[in-house]
Structures are given as C-alpha cells and as structure tokens.
Amino acid sequence: MTFANRHIGPDTDEQTHMLKAIGYASLDALMDAAIPEVIRWHGSLNLPAAASEEETIAELRAIASRNRVTTSMIGLGYYGTHTPAVIKRNVLENPAWYTAYTPYQPEISQGRLEALLNFQTMVTDLTGLTTANASMLDEGTAVAEAMTLAKRASKSKSQVYAVDADTLPQTLAVLRTRAEPLGIRLALVDLDAGASLPDEFFGLHLQYPGASGAVRDHAPLIEAAHRQGALVTVAADLLALTLLRAPGEIGADIAAGTTQRFGVPLAFGGPHAGYLAVRAGLERSLPGRLVGVSKDVDGAPAYRLALQTREQHIRREKATSNICTAQVLLAVMAGMYAVYHGPKGLREIAKRTHNHALTVAGSLAAGGVEVAHAAFFDTVTAVVPGRAAGIVAAAAAAGVDLRLVDADRVSVATDETTTDAHVAAVLDAFGVPASEAAECGAQPLARSSEYLTHPVFSSHHSETSMLRYLRKLSDKDYALDRGMIPLGSCTMKLNATTEMEPVTWPEFANIHPYAPASNTSGYEELVSTLEGWLAEITGYDAVSVQPNAGSQGELAGLLAIRGYHRSRGDEHRDVCLIPSSAHGTNAASAVMAGMRVVVVACDDAGNVDLSDLHAKIETHAANLAAIMVTYPSTHGVYETSIADLCAAVHEAGGQVYVDGANLNALVGFARPGKFGADVSHLNLHKTFCIPHGGGGPGVGPVAVRAHLAEFLPGDPLEPGDHHAVSAAAHGSAGILPISWAYLRMMGPDGLAAATGTAVLAANYVASRLREHYPVLYTGSGGLVAHECILDLRPITKATGVSVDDVAKRLIDYGFHAPTMSFPVAGTLMVEPTESEDLAELDRFVAAMIAIKGEIDQVAAGTWPKDDNPLRNAPHTASAVTADEWEHAYPRSVAGFPVGVDRTAKYWPPVRRIDGAYGDRNLVCSCPSPEAFED
Template sequence: MTFASRHIGPDNEEQTHMLKTIGYASLDALMEAAIPEVIRWHGSLELPDAASEEEAIAELRAIAGRNRVTTSMIGLGYYGTFTPAVIKRNVLENPAWYTAYTPYQPEISQGRLEALLNFQTMVTDLTGLTTANASMLDEGTAVAEAMTLAKRASKSKSQVYVVDADTLPQTLSVLRTRAEPLGIDLHLVDLDGGAELPGEFFGLHLQYPGASGAVRDHEQLISAAHAKGALVTVAADLLGLTLLRSPGEIGADIAAGTTQRFGVPLGFGGPHAGYLAVRAGLERSLPGRLVGVSKDADGAPAYRLALQTREQHIRREKATSNICTAQVLLAVMASMYAVYHGPQGLKDIATRVHSRALSIAGGLSAAGVEVAHTDFFDTVTAVVPGRAQEIVAALGAEGIDLRLVDADRVSISCDETTTVAHVAAVLAAFGATPGAAASSGIAALARTSDYLTHPVFRTHHSETSMLRYLRKLSDRDYALDRGMIPLGSCTMKLNATTEMEPVTWPEFANIHPYAPAANAAGYAELVSSLEGWLAEITGYDAVSVQPNAGSQGELAGLLAIRGYHRSRGDEHRDVCLIPSSAHGTNAASAVMAGMRVVVVACDDAGNVDMADLHAKIAKHADNLAAIMVTYPSTHGVYETSIADLCAAVHEAGGQVYVDGANLNALVGFARPGKFGADVSHLNLHKTFCIPHGGGGPGVGPVAVRAHLSDFLPGDPLLPGEHHAVSAAAHGSAGILPISWAYVRMMGPDGLAAATGTAVLTANYVASRLREHYPVLYTGGTGLVAHECILDLRPITKATGVSVDDVAKRLIDYGFHAPTMSFPVAGTLMVEPTESEDLAELDRFVNAMIAIKGEIDQVAAGVWPAGDNPLSNAPHTSAAVSADEWEHAYPRSVAGFPAGVDRTAKYWPPVRRIDGAYGDRNLVCSCPSPEAFED
C-alpha cells in the first residue's frame, strides 16, 4: 500500500458509496462541480513523486546526518537539557497527548488542563507573581506581549518603552518588530554604563540574568520605574530562579521567558513553551489562555479555560493580542519536568549548573583571563582581546560551541548537560586548567522563599509514580487516538507515526538555533526543501517558515504588506478590509500591524457582500492597504467572486491577503498565489499534519508573491531593517520534519487525493444530515467545501435544546463535538477530514441522527425540557452508577445511547462544567488532591 492510501481513510469502495450518496459519479466530477472554474488550476504540482514510508525515513536520516550534534554552550536563552525518558516516551511521543485539540470542551480535557494548571503554578511559584497563563509561543513573543500589556495597563501616556541593553538580541529584534507599527519608541539603557532612565516612559524591560550572563540587583531600578508610573517586566530564567530572588520579590509587575530548559529539546529553536505571569490586578489584561478551576453539575471541582471573553473571535479589532494558540504539548513537558524533579531536584540541577560556571570563571581568572562579570548564574563572559574568534573556532573543532560576542569577548553558558570534562576542555582552549572555583557572586540575591509547595511537585519522583500519573491524566482526555474530532476550521486529521518519528532524533532535537551554519546543514536543506514545496503548492514565489503559529503568520504577512507600501512612499495606506465572517485573529493582527480595520458585510449565503465591498473600496481607496479574506470562506464555501474581489482591491492599490487556514480544501486544485492573492499564511498544524498537541505546537509559514519577498521576516540575529516575528530564524524548526515527511510521502497525486477526499467526506456528512439539521451555507451547486455548518437555531427556538446540549451529548456517544457557534452563533461546524473512514463517518452521522431523535422526544414532551439526556449531558460513570436515579429517562439511555460500543465506552471524568463560575473565580494554583478524591 502507498502512504496516501494509509493516510486517506475511505478506500475506493467506500468512496464510491459516498459519491453515490451525494450524487456524483467520480471524485473528479465532484471537484469540477465544487471548485469554481475561475480559480480552478488544471496543472500538476511539480513535487517529487511519492516516497514510501521507508524511503522517506531513509532520506530524512540522510538529511539529519548533515547536522552535527555538538556540545552547545552558546546560551542566549537556549540550553541543553535532559528530557526524562518517561516524559519523552509518554508525553512527547504519545498520541494521547500530541493528537488532542485545544481544551474548548473541558469535560473531556481534564488531563491536559490539570497539566497546564501545574504549568501555571510552576511559573507563578518560581516568578513570585500571582497569575500565569497556560503558555506563550517563545520568549521573544512573550516579552513582546508583556510590552503591549504594559502599554495598555500603565497609567503613563508616554510611548517610550525602556529596554535593558543586556536583553537577548533575538528578543530585542522581536520587540522592534512589534513596537514600530504601534508607534512605541524603544529606548535602550546600558545598565553597566550607568545610564539614567528617561523622564517619562510607560514600561521597563529587564533581562535576569542578562544576555552577557550578568546578574544585577534590579530592585531600586524597579522602584524608580514605578515612581514614574511605569510597569516593569523581568525576563527571567526559571532554572536560575530556584537560586535567585524572584521577579515578584524585587517588585516586578510582569515576568516573561521560556521554559525550554525544563526538559524540552533545543529543536533548532522550537517549539518551546514561553511563559507570561503578572502580579495581582493585571490578570484580566493577560493575553493567551488561562486555566482556572470551576465546578461541574454535581459541584465537584473541575478545570476549564477561563476568561474566554478575551479571545479574538469575540473582541476582534479591539483585541490587544492576536495570540489564539499556546504551546500546550511543550508546556505539559515542562510542567512534568518540574513534577518529576520536584523543588529539590530543580535546585540541585541549578546548583550543579552554577558550580560549573563558577569552575570556569575560577580557572579563567587563575590563568589571568579577565571575566567580565563577577555576578552570574550559568554564563561567563571572558575578555580575550583579539583572540575570541580563534578560541571559538578551536573549541568548535572539538565539538564544543561557544558564543562569539565580538572580536574580544567569548560567552560560555553551562546547562544541565555540562560535565566536568566540558569545563576542562573549555579552560584548555583559553590556556587555563581546572582549579579552585570562583566564589558565588549571587549570594546577595540568593532566594530564600519556598516554591513548588503543592503535593503534585513532591510526589511523583519515581518513574513508576510518574508513569501512572501521566496515564491517569491521559485517560481523562479525548484525543484522536480515541476517535474522530470533527472540528470545523481546525482540521484534526491523521498525524502519522512515520511523520512524527524523526522529531526526537538527536540530529534534529539537539541542535542550537544559533549553532554554526556548518553544524546545521541538514536543517538548511530541510527548510529549503519544505519552503520550496510550499511555494509550489500555493503558487507563491517565496516562503518563510519563521512564524511559529498561524497568528504570527498573519502578522508577518500584514507586515510584509505594510513594508511594501512604505517602500513605495505609501505610508498613508493603512486600511485593512476584513469580512464580518473572518477569524477573529485577522482583525487583531491587522491592528498589531498598524492598520485600521474596516469590516465588509457578508450576504445571506455567507459570501462577501460584493456591493458592500465595492462601497468600502470606493470610500477608502486612497488609504487602502489590504483585504484579508479566508478561502474557502469561513463558512466553508468556495465563493465564486474571489477573483473579482482580488481584482477590485488591486485596482484600488491594495494587496490581497488570503488566510490559508482552509488551504486543505485547495491543495492540488487551486493556488492562491495564482488566482489573485499576494500573501497567505499556512497552518502546518492543519493542512500539513503537524499535530495540535492540545492547542500547540503549530507552525504558520508566510508565503508571498515576488514583490513582497524582500519584506519577509529576517534572522533575528542579523542586522537589517526587517526584523523577526519569532525568536528563532526558522521558528519551530524541530517539527518541520513532520510536514516534510507528509509532502514527501503523499507526492503530488496523494496531496490532491487528500483534498478531494476531504471535500467528499464533508459533503457526505452534509448530505446525510441535511434532513435532520439544516446545512446553513452551500455554494451555487449545493455543495460545501471541506466543512459544513449545521444550523441548530430553529431546534433551539422550538425545543430549548441548545448547541451546548448537543455538543455535550456527543460526548456520551463517544465523540468530541464539532466547532460550536463559529462563525455563526448557535451552529455546529463539522469538518470530517480525509483521514476518517466510512465506518467512523457513519458512526458520527448516526450519533447526530440519534441525538435529533432525542430532541424530538423533548419536543414531544416525552422528556421534560429541564430533565433529559441532552440537558444533563455528559454523564459520568459515577452518575450512571449512583444508588439513586431520579431522572425521567433510564440509566441505559444516559450512559449507553444508541450505537455506542459498550466494550469501548469513553466515560468523561466530570459532568458539565459551570463556565461562568470559573470566570468569576480565577484560581492559578493547583487545588489539593483531596478536592478530587470523590
């Protein structure tokens, strides 16, 4: 069998049955009818022919072999770490964790929500602040979010943001990218040079320790900033905080950084979980996701995402952040690293790291080599006039990479993997020998407060205990390894094991993002190949994989448009047209790119209202920068007016941004770069099989036509006008082998077959359910694209049964619900994907039909409106097996509805969760284990 036949669920016989059901003779006939001729591309993708799984792995082995795994002592926020084998095997490599989706259905996400609450508790404890979110994309973007948080929360009217000159250079690059469109003036201050703070500023950013390794006492500086009405962010090393006073203890308002060194591989820059924490009073300004504690229908404690009113799909252009994802899988790993090692274990690791650095400093000083700073945690900067490059090159030849600061300075960073032999080798390169360690210069800043006091961090230190804890949590979740997740707009399809396997190979996992180019030749080949393939698939001329989420891809694409207009002297072009149906991140991204959002109406069929579009173009023609449009539309329809839309915007001098969220309905049949678009971002975690990992990791490459290629994001460590959107040049490069393998194994024909099958499955589901639930939007041929919207509003109006009731009842049937109330309130958006076979599609369809039968029972008065299987769903095993049962329907209907396999029943761990209670009662600390005993 080919890989494509394993990736695509329905076989030829099943596809024939599905085609017959919807009235088409062949897949080609279906696609001819579904995709408008105005965008239809009849060529063949110039990609390598499909490789077998064995061939693809062999090719990836060869590519990986071109990377040279060395001992990295480069630092700069990226460190060697040991991923405990129990976490590597049972989280990173476990589909129960990596195939889960964002926990929007909390009743079936309790395991990962608990792990994320552990993460938040870990961050708040170590930073000394009160509330943390459930992870950010990386340190650079976390710090950028902290800057904009300070801007909106500070009482100062100043546009000046003061930045420590010893900030990580990649973070500074991301800050510049974010600050410029918003009119924020970055003001660098050299703390070693005794520079004074400016008269007015709204915020201050401090690096702790600094990029040079220096540890400084910032308490008085923070007090001085507060006296001027500014908020202070400290970018802190979490491992260092086991030995150093926390940001909260020295007065910081915000802390930001990365959790990479907590067991997450380097991966050439990502994916890693950034963190963001705030003091009391700022929690409702916190961007991203926050896990809180609520209660279920029985009053039992339960976890859920809190403060969802901050999500961009609600606040749209008023959103102050476009972050809509997190790095959940990596946050889970980091939190479990803390659980496994516990507070004493983390302190022991930090002490060992610090002692290695002290040994290096002592040996250098004894040999007469100047050490730039006496106070440091893990990084020593040696001053060697004129010799820096020679020393770095000599050690590099021995397999140890240091950081070349400039011609006279070398930086040496120690980490968990640094050994006594590494210390000796480093000293030898400087003409020094191991001897007495330098005395610790951080005694004055030594931490005395306790941390990680919750029992979860003091219990699971044996592998047996850890293994069982991870299994217990995964059993409380629903992921793709259990069954279909038919989420519209999210594309939950197969993440093949062969695609996943290379991610943990040392040659991909253990490469520092700033390693010498010769050591990352394999990554250079991988990135170049994948970017070229994505350009061919989309019809664009250039691609950058730097954006590490779809939201970052959106921002990068809009910044490219902004840069293009400014290069032509058109700074006044700042209006971005956005259809009312668009993803909420679109509007937020436009505002972050310095644009004004103008909403374009949609017609009754869900299409962009062309009359309103032309009116808005006419009104804003002189200032039109861009239009952002999702294609196929957010409503799951191939709009026939897309070419006219592109032409109208271009005629007015604007650029066309096609959101690539739904590219999986186009691959092999239409290319945005050829039907009128100028730029798109892609979601590799959707169309190209990178797993969602419970809400992240993701990659959001940006693809552009040639005239925008000079404005793509650049390497954050290289000087230049165009700065970075992510902290590493290639973003989350460590998971790019997944998409590379997918494209390589599918080949051009397989990719097109996947698109066709996705459209087939969506139309099959729509056809079978249409008589039970109205399908809200279809094209002129009566077809949907890759997803369909079921309209429950008439049912709700007639019976009181809500979209929430149906979503929760689906859990009893063994399904994750489709996307609820997006893009239309009171609806379910269903995306079956190409990977689900006919049996699973029919299981879902039959469950939805059975649920409609239950709704009819409510409508007929057989079951009361307030006491029926839908209003009480989901049902736990405890509820169904309780001694007393006073409901109007039998236990069997509650727990084993029609068609459910009793031998494979999935039981939710909690009953329906009270969302409003969770928003009113924000808790960012693990409840006691006793709270969950019952």
C-alpha cells in the same frame, strides 16, 4: 499499499459509496462541480513522486546526518537539557497527548488541563507572581506581549518603553518588530554603563540574568520605575530562579521567558513553551490561554479555560493580542519535568549548572583572563582582547560551541548537560588550567522563599509513579487516538507515526538555533526544500517558516504588505478590509500591524457582500492597504466572486491577503498565488499534519508573491531593517520534518486525492444530515467545501435544546464536538477531513441522527425541557452508577446511547462545567488536594 492509501481513510469502494450518496460519478466530477472554474487549476504539482515510508525515513536520515551534533555552550536563552525518558516516551511521542485538540470542550480535556495547571503553578511559584497563563509561543513573543500588556495597563501616557541593553538579542529584535507599528519607541538602557532611565516611559524590560550572564540587583531600578508610573517586566530564567530571588519578590509586575530548559529539546529554536506571569490586578489583561478551576453541575472541582482565552472572537479589532494559541505539548513537558524532579531536584540541577560556571570563571581568572561580571548564574563572559575568534575556533575543534560576542569577548554557558570534560575542553581552548571555583557575587540575591510546595511536585519522583500519573491524565482526555474530532476550521486529521519519528532524533532535537552554519546544513536543506514545496503548492514565489503559529503568520504577512507600501512612499495606506465572518485573529493582527480595520458585510449566503465591498473600497481607496479573506470562506463555501474581489482591491492599490486556514480544500486543485492573492499564511498543524498537541505546537509559514519577498521575516540575529516575528530564524524548526515527510510520502497525486476526499467527506456528512439539521451555507449545486455548518437555531427556538446541549451529548456517544458557534452563533461546523473512514463517518452521522431523535422526544414532551439526556450531558460513570436516579430517562440512555460500544465506552471524568462560575472566580493554580475530597 502506498502511504496515501494509509493516510486517506475511505478506500476506493467506500469513496464510490459516498459519491453515489451525493450524486457524483467520480471525485474529479465532484471537484469540478464544487470549485469555481475561475480559480480551478488543472495542472499537476511539480513535486517529487511519492516515496514510501521506508524511503522517506532513509532520506530524512541522510538529511539529519548533515547536521553536526556538538556540545552547545552558546546560551542566549537556549540550553542543553535531559528530557526524562518517561516524559519523552509518554508525552512527546504519545498520540494520546500529541493528537489532542485545544481544550475548548473541558469535560473531555481534564487531563491536559490539569497538566497545564501544573505548568501555571510552576511558573507562578518560581516567579513569585500570582497568575501565569498556559504558555506563550516563545520567549521573544512572550516579552513582546508583556510590553503591550504594560502599555494598556500603565497609567503613563508615554509611548517610550525602556529596555535593558543586556536583553537577549533575538528578544530585542522581536520587540522592535512589535513596537514600531504600534508607535512604541524603544529606549535602550545600558545598566553596566550606569545609564539612567528615560524622563518618561510606560514600561521597563529587564533581563535576569542578562544576555551577558550578569546577575544584577534590579530592585532599586524597579522601585524607580514604579515612581514614574511604569510597569516592569523581568525576563527571567526559571532554572536560575530556583537559586535567585524571584521577580515578584523584587517588585516586578510581569515576568516572561521560556521553559525550554525544563526538559524540552533545543530543536534548532523550537517549539518551546514561553511563559507569562503577572501580579495581582493584571490577570484579566493577561493574553493567551489561562486555565482556571471551576466546578461541574454536581459541585465537583473541574478545570477549564478562563474567560479571556478567546478574546479575538469577542473583541476582534479591539483585542489586545492576536495570540489565540499556546505551546501546550511543550508546556506539558516542562510542567512534568518540574513534577518529576520536584523542588529539590530542580535546585540540584541548578546548583550543578552554577558550579560548573563557577569553575570556568575561577579558572579563567586564575589564568589571567578577565571575567566581565562577578555575579552570574550559568553564563561567564570572558574579556580576551583580539583573541575571541581563535578561542571559539579552538573550542569548536574540540566539539564545544561557545558564543562569539565580538572580537574581544567570548561567552561560556553551562547547563544541565555540562560535564567536567566539557569544562576542561573550554579551559583548554582558553589556554588556562583548571583551578578553584570562583566566588559568585550573587549571594545577596540568593532565594530564601519556598516554591513548588503543592503535593503534585513531591508525589511522582519514581518512574513508576510518573508513568501512572501520565496514564491517569491521558485516560481522562479525548484525542484522535480515540476517535474523530470533526472540528470545522481546525482540520484534525491523521498525524502519521512515520512523520513523527524523526522529531526526537538527536540530529534534529539537539541543535542550538545559533549553532555555527557548518553544523546545520541538514536543517538548512530541510527548511529550503520545504519552503520550496509549499511555494509550489500555493503558487507563491517565496515562503518563510519563521512564524510559529497561524496568528504570527498573519502578522508577518500583514507586515510584509505594510513594508511594501512604505517602500513605495505609501505610508498612508493603512486600511485593512475584513469580512464580518473572518476569524477573530485577522482583525487583531491587522491592528498589531498598524492598520485600521474596516468591516465588510457578508450576504445571506455567507459570501462577501460585493456591493458593500465596492462601497468600502470606494470610500477608502486612497488609504487602502489590504483585504483579508479566508478561502474557501469561513462558512465553508467556495465563493465564486474571489477573482473579482482580488481585482477590485488591486485596482484600488491594495494587496490581497488570503487566510490559509482552509487550504485543505485547495491543495492540488487551486493555488492562491495564481488566482489573485498576494500573501497567505499556511497552517502546517492543519493541512500539513503537524499535530495540535492539545493546543500547540503550530507552525504558520507566510507565503508571498515576488514583490513582497524582500519583506518576509528575517533572522533576528542578522543586522538590517527586516522584521523578526519569532525568536529563532526558522521558528519551530524541530517539527518541520513532520510536514516534510507528509509531502514526500503523499506526492502530488496523493495530495490532490486527500483534498478531494476531504471535500467528499464533508459533502457526504452534509447530505446525510441535511434532513435532520439544516445545512446553513452551500455553494454551486448545493455543495460545501471541506466543512459544513449545521444550523441548530431553529431547534433551539422550538425546543430549548442548545448547541451546548448537543455538543455535550456527543461526548456520551464517544465524540469530540464540532466547532461550536463559529462563525455563526448557535451552529455546529463539521470538518471530517480525509483521514476518517466510512465507518467512522457513519458512526458520527448515526450519533447526530440519534441526538435529533432525542431532541424530538423533548419537543414532544416525553422528556421535560429541564431534565433530559441532552440538558444533563455529559454523563459520568459516577452519575450513571449512583444509588439514586431520579431523572425522566433511564440510566442506559444516559450512559450507553444507541450505537455506543459498551466494551470501549469513553467516560468523561466530570459533568458539565459551570463556565460563568469559573469566570467570576478565577483560580489559576493547583488547588489543594482537599478540594477534590468527596
């Protein structure tokens, strides 16, 4: 059996049954009817023929072998770390964690929400600030978000942002990218040279410790900035903060950085969980996701995402950030690393790291080598006039990579994995003997406050306890390892084990993003090949995998359009047309790229209103930069007008951006780069099988036609005018083997079959449910694309049963709900994908039909509107087995609805959560154990 047969759920007989149900003789006939001929592509993808799983693993082994794993002492925000085996096996390699979705249905996400609350508590404790979010994409984007947060929260009218010259260079590159379109001017402040702060500035960014390793007392500078009305961000190393005073203790308003060194592999730059924390008063301006504590209908404490976590859908072009995702899987790992080691264990790791740096510094000084800074944590910069390159080469010959700062300086960074032998090799490269450890000048900045005092950080230090804690949390959650997650727009499909296997190989996991090119030829081959395959699939000419989320892919694509117009002297072209149905990040990304958003209406069928489109083009033709459209549409329809739309925008001088969120309905049948689009971002965590991981990691490559290629993101450490949207040149490179393996094993025929089956599954579900729930939008012949929208608004109007009620009742039936109220309020958007077999599709259909029967009983008055299985859903085991039962329906209906397998019942850990209460009462760190007492 081929891999494609393993990946695609319905076999030939099941597909025949499904096709018969919707009235088509073959998959090709269905696709011919569904996809407009104006975009239909009848060729064959120029990709290698499908390889077996065994052949693919062998090929990836050969590629991985071309990476050279050395001891990295480069630093710059990326460090060697030991991933505890219990966390590696039971989180990173565990489908209960990596196949989970974003916790928008909190009742079935309590495990990962608790894990994220641990992460947030870890960050707030170590930074000394009051509120942290549930992670950012990386340190560079976290710092960039801190800058824009400071801009909107500061009372200063200045457009100047002061930046420590000792900032990590990749962070500085991302700051430059994000500042320029917003009209923010960066002012570098060289603290070593005694430079003063600008006369006016709205914010100040400080690196702690600095990129050079220097540890400085920033308190006086922070106080001076506050006197000028500026907000201060400190980019802090969390491991260093176990020994150094916390940013909050020296007056910082914001802290940002990465948690990579807390057990998350280097992975050539990612994925890693960035962090962002704020002082009291700034929490409601915090971008990204925030886990808070609310309560369920019984008053029991329960976790949920708090109010601002989907602001893009509410505020759109007025959103203050385009970040709608996180790095959940990596944040869980980092948080569990802190749980496993506890405060004492983390401090011991930090001391061991620091002591190795002290030995390096003391030996260098004793050997006559100048050490640049007296105070440091883990990074020692040596001044060696004219000798730097030779020393770096000598260390490399011994298997240790150091950082070549310039011709006269070398940096040595120690970490958790550093040994005495590594230190000896470094000193040998410098030509000095080992000597006494140096005295460190950071003692006045030593931390005296406690951290990680919550019991969770002192309860699971044995492997037995940790293993059981992880199992307890994962048992609370619903992920793809339990059943279908039919989320429209999100494409939750099989993440095959063979695809996942290479991620933890040392040759992929243990490579520093700035390792010498001689060490990374395997990665470069992998990236180049994958980018080429993605270009072939989409019909574009060039691809960059640097963006580490779909939102960052959007930004990169819009910046490419902006760069193109500016190169032609068309700086005035700044209007971006966006249909009213678009994903909220589209508008937010356009604003971040320096564009003005003009909304285009949609007609009653959910299509872009062509008359309104032409009117808006006519009004803004002179200033038109771009249009952003999703194809198939956000409503799940293949719009026939897409070619006309592209032509009209091009005629007016604009560029066409096609959001690739729905590419799972196109691969092998249509290519955006050939039907009129100029740029798209792709979601590798949707179409190309990188797991969602509970809400991250993701990869959002940007694909462009040839005229935009020179404006793609560039390496943040390379000089030039290119922009960098992520801190590493290839973004989250460590998970690219997943998509590489998927494409290699599927081959051109398998990819087309997957697309056809996804469209078949959506139409099968739509046809089975149409008589029970209206299907809101359809295209040619009454067909949908890869998803369908079920309209519950008439039901709600007639019975009072809401879309929330149906979503929560689906939990009792053993399902994750479809996407709720997007893109249309009061609806459910269903995307079954190609990976669910007929039995699972029928199980979902049966559940939805049974729920409609329950709604009918409410409508008939059999059950009261305020006391029925839908209004009270979901039902916990505790509720169903309580001594008293006063509801109008029996316990069996509550806990075991028709069709539910009593031997494999999923029980949610909490009942319906009070979202409004949680928004009014933000609690964003671990509550005391007493809060959970009965």
